[in-house]
Amino acid sequence: MTLTVSTLVAANLHLGHARQSWNQNMLPYIYGERQGIHIINLEHTIVMLRRAINVTREVALRGGNILFVGTRPAIHRVTVEAARHADAYFATSWVGGTITNKERVLRRSVGYDPDKVMQTLMPPEETASESGKSSSSRHGLKAQASAAASGEEDAATGRRKESRAPKNPQPYVHTPDLLIILDYANNAWAVREANQANIPVIAICDTDCNPRRVQYPIPANDDSVTGVELIARALSMASREGSMMRAERLAEKAKEDAAAVATHYE
Amino acid sequence: MQRALATAAATASARRPCLHSSLLRLAPLPTALLRPAHVRTYAFPSSSSSASSSSSTFRPNPAYDDILANPHPAPRPDSLAYFTGNPRYFAAVASLNALIRKHRLNFRDTEQYAHVQHKPKWMTMDEMAEYLEFRLVKGTYEELVHKLNVLFAAQAMDGAIATTLQTFVKPGATLVTPSRPTASLDEFGRSYSYGSRKTAKAQAWIIAGTGQVYVNGVHMSEHFAQAEDLEAILRPLVLAGGVAKYNVWALVRGGGQSGQAAAVAVAVARGLCVHEPPLAPIFKDEGLVVIDTRQVERKKTGQPGARKKNTWYVDDAADVKNKHYLLAALCSYAIASYLSGSSVKLLTRDGFATGRTSHHTFYIIIATTHSAQTEFRPVCKAQAFLSLQFD
Numbered sequence: 001m002t003l004t005v006s007t008l009v010a011a012n013l014h015l016g017h018a019r020q021s022w023n024q025n026m027l028p029y030i031y032g033e034r035q036g037i038h039i040i041n042l043e044h045t046i047v048m049l050r051r052a053i054n055v056t057r058e059v060a061l062r063g064g065n066i067l068f069v070g071t072r073p074a075i076h077r078v079t080v081e082a083a084r085h086a087d088a089y090f091a092t093s094w095v096g097g098t099i100t101n102k103e104r105v106l107r108r109s110v111g112y113d114p115d116k117v118m119q120t121l122m123p124p125e126e127t128a129s130e131s132g133k134s135s136s137s138r139h140g141l142k143a144q145a146s147a148a149a150s151g152e153e154d155a156a157t158g159r160r161k162e163s164r165a166p167k168n169p170q171p172y173v174h175t176p177d178l179l180i181i182l183d184y185a186n187n188a189w190a191v192r193e194a195n196q197a198n199i200p201v202i203a204i205c206d207t208d209c210n211p212r213r214v215q216y217p218i219p220a221n222d223d224s225v226t227g228v229e230l231i232a233r234a235l236s237m238a239s240r241e242g243s244m245m246r247a248e249r250l251a252e253k254a255k256e257d258a259a260a261v262a263t264h265y266e
Numbered sequence: 267m268q269r270a271l272a273t274a275a276a277t278a279s280a281r282r283p284c285l286h287s288s289l290l291r292l293a294p295l296p297t298a299l300l301r302p303a304h305v306r307t308y309a310f311p312s313s314s315s316s317a318s319s320s321s322s323t324f325r326p327n328p329a330y331d332d333i334l335a336n337p338h339p340a341p342r343p344d345s346l347a348y349f350t351g352n353p354r355y356f357a358a359v360a361s362l363n364a365l366i367r368k369h370r371l372n373f374r375d376t377e378q379y380a381h382v383q384h385k386p387k388w389m390t391m392d393e394m395a396e397y398l399e400f401r402l403v404k405g406t407y408e409e410l411v412h413k414l415n416v417l418f419a420a421q422a423m424d425g426a427i428a429t430t431l432q433t434f435v436k437p438g439a440t441l442v443t444p445s446r447p448t449a450s451l452d453e454f455g456r457s458y459s460y461g462s463r464k465t466a467k468a469q470a471w472i473i474a475g476t477g478q479v480y481v482n483g484v485h486m487s488e489h490f491a492q493a494e495d496l497e498a499i500l501r502p503l504v505l506a507g508g509v510a511k512y513n514v515w516a517l518v519r520g521g522g523q524s525g526q527a528a529a530v531a532v533a534v535a536r537g538l539c540v541h542e543p544p545l546a547p548i549f550k551d552e553g554l555v556v557i558d559t560r561q562v563e564r565k566k567t568g569q570p571g572a573r574k575k576n577t578w579y580v581d582d583a584a585d586v587k588n589k590h591y592l593l594a595a596l597c598s599y600a601i602a603s604y605l606s607g608s609s610v611k612l613l614t615r616d617g618f619a620t621g622r623t624s625h626h627t628f629y630i631i632i633a634t635t636h637s638a639q640t641e642f643r644p645v646c647k648a649q650a651f652l653s654l655q656f657d
Contacts, residue, residue, distance in 0.1 A: 063342070065343070105351045249334055
């Protein structure tokens with residue numbers, strides 16, 4: 001894929017929104033005005049897109065979770081395909097609390113509901129067993145308590161539960177390490193959550209968006225599906241590259257380690 | 267913009283990156299030259315900088331130096347839809363969409379599966395939430411069911427469709443609904459059918475014959491006295507053109523004459539549909555095969571019938587009018603008798619149409635000259651009470 005200004009123009013990425021609805025923070029990225037709409041300076045777009053590509057590749061190289069967010073129905077398919085090719089993740093509708101309330105919002109993904117944690121009524125020094133229940137199992141309060149106390153095998157997970165040792169069964173809930181937002185205008189909340197959690201955000205910023213809330217803005221037209229697809233593909237390819245490089249390096253390292261072990265035991 | 271690019275490319279130096287380069291060979295960006303003025307960037311020190319740098323220089327955490335270490339304490343999530351909070355739903359929808367796209371099905375309208383007779387019983391919203399662990403709202407559920415129906419209608423295209431759809435079938439039901447047992451002729455060529463009307467229940471056996479219709483052991487003309495009842499029973503046969511082609515043996519219990527006749531008529535129509543299936547839509551349009559479910563409505567307490575009400579409550583306007591007429595009649599009678607010479611004297615309270623209270627009671631005081639007694643008779647509501655005292 002060649003990233004040239006002509007390619008971007010062909011994808012209508014230079015077309016901004018109406019002059020009246022501009023965000024003044026986009027001034028550096030605006031080339032001018034024509035027929036009542038602002039035209040985005042694609043030289044900036046290319047530079048910032050390449051920066052975003054670099055960031056994506058590096059995050060993928062380091063094993064981070066990359067999340068493509070695209071809420072508009074027209075770009076649902078673009079988002080999902082980008083995530084699939086990138087070995088990354090997608091969100092076609094942002095649920096508030098995905099980052100800041102992840103234990104609850106992502107309980108179905110994790111298989112653990114923190115609000116249904118059962119605690120036995122015994123004093124804490126005797127047994128502090130908290131039996132985590134996966135959402136597919138159907139255990140009553142008494143059954144869980146008795147099962148926890150007697151140290152039975154948990155039917156859902158097959159793990160043998162210790163009755164005496166205190167546990168913290170809340171499993172780890174992942175956060176994205178990079179957010180790629182393909183329609184910033186609809187996902188200001190996602191950007192807010194990411195900023196709260198210090199997660200970098202790449203976003204396609206149109207002339208009515210505020211690029212200052214985003215760490216790697218890409219000034220471009222967010223209404224054109226072909227344009228968004230182009231950018232999403234570029235970022236998706238970068239992410240794929242990064243994860244492939246990581247896989248290679250991990251394989252090399254594994255080989256080296258194996259060789260080192262072999263030589264050690266010779 | 268294009269000319270600027272051309273000149274830039276012509277004078278490319280080691281510092282300025284070529285905008286046509288591929289992704290893999292990107293030179294470090296001279297951000298100082300190209301970044302907008304308001305964007306702050308941090309200066310990452312090169313590896314040659316001394317370890318004892320001043321506190322104003324930013325140094326990334328050395329914990330991140332190991333690129334191959336896992337940044338999270340758990341392995342990466344498997345599902346693409348991990349961060350949606352609804353991973354199984356999205357995985358399912360992705361598989362359905364893939365099938366729809368693969369076979370290029372037009373899923374825009376519901377006409378796709380309007381022809382399908384027996385759609386399988388899909389899971390309800392709550393069942394999907396419980397068994398498949400979907401988080402659904404009504405609109406999403408309806409769209410999902412629409413896609414399932416579209417794929418079910420196009421089942422013949424691909425065997426994989428059936429396996430995919432199986433997961434959405436209601437627990438206890440199957441994808442291929444067993445067809446309802448259709449009625450057929452028995453070993454003797456008879457059809458059995460049933461009909462009812464009000465309290466009459468009828469069974470009919472129809473066999474090819476000469477046109478004899480027997481009800482409860484006797485010919486129908488003996489059983490039914492009214493011509494209307496006979497016509498009702500014969501109507502389906504007439505429409506089918508089979509009056510002389512079939513024999514009917516009917517048993518009917520309950521109800522009265524016309525109820526039994528209508529019950530037998532429905533049974534005959536249904537039996538004829540078994541003999542000649544093409545008649546079914548014709549009879550359905552005529553309404554001959556549908557049982558009339560109307561039953562006698564029960565009587566309610568405080569009323570003389572099911573709907574009829576008692577007449578305690580007379581309409582005010584009519585009541586007043588009645589009272590006017592009544593009072594006028596009484597007064598004119600009293601006046602006439604007085605004028606004709608009888609000894610009746612009319613004494614009313616204030617005049618012609620007065621003496622009427624707001625509760626529609628009024629008093630006619632008629633007294634005789636010879637009697638000091640006055641009779642007060644309250645006239646209330648619909649009742650009229652006249653007392654005349656004569657000498």
